[in-house]
Amino acid sequence: MIDRVAMWFDRAYFIGIGGIGMSALARWCNLTGVDVAGYDRVESAITRSLASENIDVHYDDSVELIPERFKIDRDRTLVVYTPAVPSDMSELQWFDKNGFTIVKRSRFLGEVAVGKYVMAVAGTHGKTTTSSMIAHFNRVVTGGGNAFLGGISKNFGSNLVCGEGRRLAVEADEFDRSFLQLYPDVAVVTSVDPDHLDIYGTAEAVQEAFEQFISQIKEGGTLVIKLGVELKIPNGLRKYTYSIDAVADFCVEDVRVDGCGDYWFTLVVPDRKIENCHLGVPGWVNVENCVAAAAALWCAGEVDDEKLREAMSSFSGVKRRMDFYVKSEDRVYFDDYAHHPRELSAAISSVRKIYPTRHLTAIFQPHLYTRTKDFSHEFAESLSQADRVILLPIYPAREKPIEGVSSKLIFDDVCVEKYLVEKRELADVLTALKTDVVGTFGAGDIELLCESVNNVIRNK
Numbered sequence: 001m002i003d004r005v006a007m008w009f010d011r012a013y014f015i016g017i018g019g020i021g022m023s024a025l026a027r028w029c030n031l032t033g034v035d036v037a038g039y040d041r042v043e044s045a046i047t048r049s050l051a052s053e054n055i056d057v058h059y060d061d062s063v064e065l066i067p068e069r070f071k072i073d074r075d076r077t078l079v080v081y082t083p084a085v086p087s088d089m090s091e092l093q094w095f096d097k098n099g100f101t102i103v104k105r106s107r108f109l110g111e112v113a114v115g116k117y118v119m120a121v122a123g124t125h126g127k128t129t130t131s132s133m134i135a136h137f138n139r140v141v142t143g144g145g146n147a148f149l150g151g152i153s154k155n156f157g158s159n160l161v162c163g164e165g166r167r168l169a170v171e172a173d174e175f176d177r178s179f180l181q182l183y184p185d186v187a188v189v190t191s192v193d194p195d196h197l198d199i200y201g202t203a204e205a206v207q208e209a210f211e212q213f214i215s216q217i218k219e220g221g222t223l224v225i226k227l228g229v230e231l232k233i234p235n236g237l238r239k240y241t242y243s244i245d246a247v248a249d250f251c252v253e254d255v256r257v258d259g260c261g262d263y264w265f266t267l268v269v270p271d272r273k274i275e276n277c278h279l280g281v282p283g284w285v286n287v288e289n290c291v292a293a294a295a296a297l298w299c300a301g302e303v304d305d306e307k308l309r310e311a312m313s314s315f316s317g318v319k320r321r322m323d324f325y326v327k328s329e330d331r332v333y334f335d336d337y338a339h340h341p342r343e344l345s346a347a348i349s350s351v352r353k354i355y356p357t358r359h360l361t362a363i364f365q366p367h368l369y370t371r372t373k374d375f376s377h378e379f380a381e382s383l384s385q386a387d388r389v390i391l392l393p394i395y396p397a398r399e400k401p402i403e404g405v406s407s408k409l410i411f412d413d414v415c416v417e418k419y420l421v422e423k424r425e426l427a428d429v430l431t432a433l434k435t436d437v438v439g440t441f442g443a444g445d446i447e448l449l450c451e452s453v454n455n456v457i458r459n460k
Contacts (some may be wrong), residue, residue, distance in 0.1 A: 011036075011069065012029045012189055016041075022080070022082050024443065028160055061090050077100055079092075081102065106176065115166070119184065119186045121292070122172035122173075122179050123174075123193065124342070125338075125346065129317075130190060130292050131171045134188075134319075139163060142165060143163075159182055167218060177199070184218065185221045189226065193340065213345075214234065221238070222238045226243065242291045249267055250267075250294065255287070274305050280314050282350075283350035285347065288310060322347065324455065332438065333457040336439060341378035347441065352385070360438075361430075364389065366391075368396065372409060376410050382408050385441075392442075393423070426449060
């Protein structure tokens with residue numbers, strides 16, 4: 001609960017405030033009466049939104065730009081930073097040298113979660129949509145609930161959800177072992193694919209971190225894990241499996257797709273079957289996320305079937321997760337956050353199921369030099385499920401370039417029609433090509449190109 005922190009600090013300064021997780025915490029502080037300000041490297045829709053909520057934000061790494069009220073009394077100011085910020089960042093160093101209390105985002109989130117009934121979603125993909133579904137389902141079923149989300153929920157219009165009751169849906173991020181600050185009542189594990197090897201070093205270390213995470217489930221709590229994910233489960237822990245293509249504790253039957261690409265199905269839970277369920281967003285991968293979310297809610301307490309049906313049908317998605325801009329008989333454009341080979345494969349497969357006979361152009365911006373180096377062949381294999389691939393340069397985020405590592409590593413292994421272009425060239429390239437179904441993918445700044453791509457597709 002934020003009140004525990006507010007007892008000690010009445011100001012919070014966020015370094016990297018524009019990050020999706022950081023901004024949710026900043027909003028939480030602001031809503032509870034804590035004075036909030038922060039820095040981010042670039043202006044974005046999120047930082048502009050924070051500014052509109054009367055939060056001071058600046059974009060130059062300069063101690064002089066830190067509001068004076070955050071500098072004059074170190075005992076009243078808490079400094080929260082994201083591990084994506086370099087250690088030599090001058091503002092961070094200034095706070096450190098002057099004896100301020102400094103915590104990582106994950107530690108602060110762990111403090112906020114104390115005293116809550118925590119429903120945490122972990123996994124190298126599927127976290128954001130599944131946790132957003134849990135938040136929405138819980139609101140419809142119970143009328144309350146809180147959430148810290150890794151994306152902008154279209155139902156709530158935010159990455160922060162505040163409501164009555166102790167239930168808290170939260171994305172448990174494995175980056176930098178952040179999720180080890182959480183002690184959930186219900187933990188969902190969607191996948192344990194190797195990722196963030198710049199942090200972990202090996203796939204075995206990734207698995208060990210997930211095993212540590214599930215060992216932190218509170219006594220009497222529950223693990224919901226995708227069927228086929230292999231982890232060492234602590235003795236005595238209540239465990240359920242979920243799946244959409246095999247029999248599991250939570251699964252689906254009688255699946256059908258309507259003319260809009262929406263899925264209808266029977267949801268199977270351990271004590272009954274809930275028939276005639278309809279998911280409000282398209283995509284087979286979203287049915288899987290839906291089953292996991294419904295499982296978490298079932299584990300948290302009795303669920304009314306009719307309210308759960310209403311929740312599934314009224315779920316409107318998450319920005320940048322299978323986010324459709326154009327959807328017509330002759331043209332389709334969607335955007336997706338997929339930035340891992342397995343995510344790309346799942347997203348492309350889902351679109352193929354909706355439009356099995358149509359031509360698919362996949363536009364991909366790789367995220368991080370290390371991830372590109374580690375998974376270039378896997379990226380190429382996933383992208384080759386499309387009919388045409390357009391590759392953009394790597395988005396470096398927190399990383400410096402690695403010699404010999406570029407998008408060409410992926411490009412060379414793609415085995416369908418392919419183009420390697422600069423961001424500034426994308427609109428012209430798309431205009432010159434005959435397109436049908438088009439998708440943009442990536443976790444970098446490719447989202448800034450969505451409007452121009454949308455304009456090209458709409459005007460063809």
